[in-house]
Amino acid sequence: MRLKTFPGGIHPPDEKHYSASAPISNFPTPKRVIIHLSQHIGAPSTPVVEKGERVQKGQLIAKASGFVSLNQHASISGMVNKIGNFLHPTGAMSTAIEIISDDQNDMIALDDDPKYLDLPVDVLKERIENAGICGMGGAGFPTHVKLSPPEDKPIDTVILNGVECEPYLTSDYRLMLRNSDEILSGLKIIMKVVGAKKGMIGIEENKPDAIALMQKRCAKEKDIEVVALKMQYPQGAEKQLIYAATNRKVPAGGLPMAIGVVVQNVGTAFAIYEAVRYQKPLIDRVISITGPMVKTPMNLLAPIGSLYSDLVEHCGGITGTLGKAISGGPMMGFALPSLEAGMTKGSSGLVLLGEEAARSMAEHTCLRCARCVDICPMNLMPSMIANSVKYDDLDMAVQAGLNDCIKCGSCAYVCPAQIRIVQWIDTGKIRYAEAQRKK
Amino acid sequence: MKYYLKLGFILLIFCAIASGVLAYINTLTAPIIAERKAREAIETRSALIPGAEFHEVQASDGSIFYEARDPETQEIMGYTFNASDLGYSSTVQTMVGVDPDFKVIAIRIVDQAETPGLGANCTSPSFTDQYKGLAIEDLYVNKDGGVIVPIAGATITSRCIANSIRKKAIEVRDEINQGGGE
Amino acid sequence: MGYLGEIFVMAMTAIFIQNFVLARFLGLCPYLGVSKKLDSAIGMGMAVIFVMTLASAITFLINKYLLIPYNIMYLQTIAFILTIASLVQFVEMVIQKNAPALYKSLGVFLPLITTNCAVLGVAILNTTAFRSDSVTPYNFLDSILNGFFSGVGFTVVLVAMAGLRMRMDKADLPKSMKGMPIALIIAGIMALAFYGFMGFQI
Amino acid sequence: MKFTKELTKGFVKDNPIFVLVLGLCPTLAVTTSVINGLGMGLAATFVLMCSNTIVSMIKNITPPKIRIPIYIVVIASFVTIVDMVMAAYLPALHKSLGLFIPLIVVNCIILGRAEAFASKNNVLMSIADGIGMGLGFTLSLVVIATVREILGAGTWLGMRVTPLSYDPMLIAILAPGAFITLGFLMALINMIKEKK
Amino acid sequence: MNSKDKLIVSPAPHMHDKTTIPNIMWHVVLALVPALLFATYYWGFRALLLTLTGAVTAVVCEAIIQKLRKVPITVHDGSAFLTGLLLAFNIHVGAPIWLPIVGAAFAIIVGKQVFGGLGNNPVNPALLGRAFLMASWPTRMTSGWVAVKGFAMSGINNLPRIANNLQELSPKAYDLVTSATPLGVAKTLRDSSFVADINAQAGGIDLSGRIFNSLTEMETLKNLFWGNIGGCIGEVSAFALLLGAAYLLYKNIIGWRIPLFYIGTVFVLSFLFGGLPGSGSSILLPFFHIFSGGLLLGAFFMATDYTTTPLTKKGRIVFGIGCGLLTIVIRLVGGYPEGVSYSILFMNVMTPLIDRLTMPKAFGRVKK
């Protein structure tokens, strides 16, 4: 069978060998956690605890400040030490709640509800909302919002995103191997919530055991299909995945629901399952600590807010001189100025690179080689966008696709002139927003 | 309405004065120009067939050529005519003098706008002198089997000159022969 | 070769082989002045086509029915330029009043063209031009067509120039080359590229 | 003095070609040789001077609505005079300048100066302006033609100035060479300006 | 900066493909080596000398200009070397040594550096250099060509097949087939007065038709393929060029669109119109047009120059077709026997417009 995929795209080395064979292990309760109020797209959450207050594991410490916002829960028990500015995994400073562990590890009570699938949709949604779940595939969109499509946009298909096309990262992969049943249950919950008939799980061919396992689990499910995909970056991007799996194109500027699709990360599905069945808030997730500089790369189930430095310590520390620490994957992740950042619900990995690998070459003038144009999965003109932004021609940049870019980084990856196309595009988007505001 | 008329009238005055002045100057220069042109033509002809007296002849197709006669004996010394054809980037016009046997006496390029340094070199004597004494049937550049060495890098121009003279000369000869026959 | 063939030759000659700008050196001021933006270049080009066609027609008539019969060819320059200037100004006023949309995209360029060598140039050249057999002088229709195609030729290089210059706006040119120098060098390069059409035997 | 100022400004400060970039068609078309450049320059100077004079004389009796046609008529008259005189006395030059003599009419410098200067200044100043601008124009033409003639034909004013072994670079006297030469000359001027 | 001990932070992506500019350029140079070897084999040391002279001049000029401009000197990236190399490839081996020097200097200075260097030039510098040489010293560029030892310039070796005693029958025809390049012969055979002449000289037999047939027969095509003809240094052997082209295609350095549509257009048009006026067509005709002249060199190595060709996929198709069309038009009715360089130059000039008109629609965007 010809594997499905999308037009364009690149083939970076997948580098998953560092951590692919490490099963998920538990990260012991850390000394302190830093829980950011902005772990998601939308308004930052509002703290409901004060400095000096003791909190239980799982206790609500910040609540959503609007519909498109999120609840945050304590991921360990202990004392609220400070509410202030801390390093965010995106590299910038941002407001967070610091909790110092008291090693009690007492958790709020959970109750099991094995008949969860019979609950009414409202209750399901409410449990998801209460649990503070946002997308765990990277963008961090509040899941309860995504699962409330307007009436006039019926959803017929839910796709679980198990692609994990970013090099190095293996958290979704290991999660699929460990919790395949739970993920499947999560998918069924999502399908029920949005009323979809069909479910799909998209997995790339470089994870054959995950494909096999999922196929085995789905063997009896008529409405659920495992879609094996050709290896190609950025297959995991929503629009590309939808096209690969269903041949439908999300309209530019539109959302997947416009064509009746909802995409959720497999980790999100797992969190949804836990939230619905046990009413467990989202307080931990699987994260890959990997890369050539990590002594023993691992996939850790760690409390949200754990410091990257602690996680690295747990993995045996750093070998050699650290050049760059990337929160997320190397294609879209953020380089950090230090490891003292608390992980968020969207932190799927930390990649540590040596000096050599971290260095990049200086920008040259665009050669117009058109490699970027050829591989752009969104069919844009990356070089033209970058150059137009550089010379302040925003109109041209928009015509060349500024606003359609998903910032996958494929263009910058292939550019022989080392042009930081994505950074130019980012700058362009900021300037464009400024210009729009002025109008 | 009066205002418009006034405007029109002012412009009229200006135009009138201007054209009056120009017309006057024209009456001064026109004769000089005309005379110069005529003189040039005569000079060229005389240079081609020195010492002759020229008589205009109208060919049956309306074109004009000249009979050169000895001013004393009235013996025909030859003919001159203009030949032209499209060269590389312009029409090249040549004035040719031939003897009564239609062997070339001399040629002169009278008008051309070929590429300077290339085709435009056709006016140089080193090119035109080659024609002297050639029979009109032999007017080919060497690439076409004749003896005329083309101007370096401008075969097209050279070829056009040779060909135009040959064709025109044959026409003129036929004309004369016919006329003579009658 | 029928008349269609003649038209084809005329078009090829005017557009590519004897391009007004690149080979005849006419209309250089707008070529270098109005080629900074693609949109204005297109507007200008259209306006030039219009004016050149119109001027070819009217000057042909003036030449044929006024200047030649009364033997005052030496007044050609003054008669032509007066006619062209007045006519264009008149047309401009008409368009501005009656078709504001057209005026915006095209009419605004009209005054720019009045005093442009290309227009007077085509008018004068028409009076001495021959068809491809190099004996038949241009008739009324020939003149109009020649004016039209010459305008098209102008437009083609003007628009191409605008494209190239917009690319140069986004390049790290040496400081001293910015502006006119680079435009002139591009013009030279274009002229060289058009040499491919030289010596066509059509 | 104001008169000398008006006279000399066209040479460098307001040079019509290198600074104002006007009247490019004749500039590029006739500068294949110095003699042509000189001829064209002087012809334009004459027209410029005369038309400036007349325009400045009649400035008070021209109604604005038909100002331009009147100026054009004035200019065209002088152009025609130049044309006829040149044809009569300098036939060779007349032939090589060809079409570009009548086209002096539409040379932007001339109408521009008539409008911008002569129609607002007195006769003396207008004459100074006309001569100055005209000579500036001529000067530029000669400079360009010098470069082109030497490179492209190996001669200057018809005299051979290069060693016989020099194989002239034809392109300099062809169309592309005209553009490129002017481009580089202007870049040179920019460079000198920057240094200052 | 006093930050050497700090972590490196840069925007995503943090991985990069290994391909760099020098990498690409030197690969292209490598792909041209077979052609250079063939030329050296055929014409001896002089071919090598001219080529290297061109390349080195280009490098030196680029270095000098960059020094004057006070920008980093980047001659190691090979683009100047490549420009010089390709320029010299477009000159015939009989040319004086100063020709590639002057041409390369012009190509680099006017063709590239005045625009700010690599990536900014509007037209192909090497071809601009060639056009400059053609316009400046047409005689030098078009005379003094040298045939490969033991072969005729036109590639027609089997003269008896045309006529046993061609030299006596028609000296003009003999001259033509021995001393003109294949395209030169084809062009001359389109001159009706010439054709009438030689046919008359030969006493009424269709000499021109015979010559043309010999030109397009298998044996001559073989000579064209291996390079046993007269021509410019780089274009001589179709085989060597195809070898290099295959390497570049395999390495993904050049795309397939431009060469395919360029050659495809030439194929179709020459099949339809490539014969002598009035004579029929043959499937060998396109091959004659493709293997002769600089078409393969142009299509694979010069029409694919990144900087001067369209960015968009559709644009590259338009570009290829445009080049093919112009090449054939110039070859058949133009003023030169060969039209590759001018057609590419012309399309270079049109490139910004093509790019504009063929902007792709973003994924998911519908046509208005």
Add this chain to the structure above:
Amino acid sequence: MFILLQTTTISLSAIGLPVLIIGALGLIFGLILAVASKVFAVEIDPRVEEIIEVLPGANCGACGQAGCAGYAEQIVNGGEAIDKCAPGGSDVVAQIAQIMGMEASSSDRKVAVIHCSSGGHENTNWKYQYEGVETCKAAANVAGGPNSCSWGCMGLNDCMRACIFDAISIDSNGMRLIDLEKCTGCGACVKACPRALIDLVPINRNVYIKCSSKDKGVEARQVCGSLHPCIGCGICAKKCPVDAISIQNNLASIDYEKCINCGLCASACPTKSILDLLVGTRKQAEINPEGCIGCTICAKVCPVQAISGELKKIHEVDKAKCIGCELCVPKCPKKVIEMV
């Protein structure tokens, strides 16, 4: 072209005919244009008309617009610069400026000032090694910017590139320096700086706060590389004789409506984060006893009470106190105060 009149005598027809014909053409066209200008008249902004009048009417296109009328239109409605007309030269520019009412007087012109002394180059403490697009705007967006101070200059010169008048340069300390002569106050740099460090200040004000940090004092000291951060201590505000300084969010700012250029704040600032351009060049007031009538006005305006004297008695300046603000000089009714 010249089919010639073969007459040598000046005949009537040789001159009369052309006069008639061209004259008629002139009459016709004059009429047409005159009538058309009435019939097809279009309302336009009178300023556009005025500018058209002023422009040379050569329609050469040198301005890049569609002829003179197009340019005039663009000046009035499109915000085009007024100095683009090549044939017109400088006279025309002046005339257009008048029509557009654009003459700016030079005394109250504003110039740009950079409120940061780190210069983002040698002096800053770095948070990380930045590798990326070398513009401030782009860098500001990568992990909050490469310098530790999140308020300070990153030194990637967006301002310098934005200035088309070449007014910004880098001094030997790596600081961005604005040439007050060249600066036209166009504000391009103000817009360009992503950290909003640049501000337009009247040219006759010579004391600036060279910091924009809103961090608390301790923090500011830690992160600032230049060691001249504003720590918001408020000493300057207390020292200011005219209350021109206010402290908000740990940062001092000067109200230039009030500032008198005395420089007291600059000398008082413990972290030396106030720049005083006039330091060392200030003169002190001296009262010429000959003319002093003892009106006490000067003593009243002096912000530092450096002038003393009784009513109707000769006043004196206490050199130890005078700060050289020159406030007294213009107030003296007898004009006997001089700065020496």
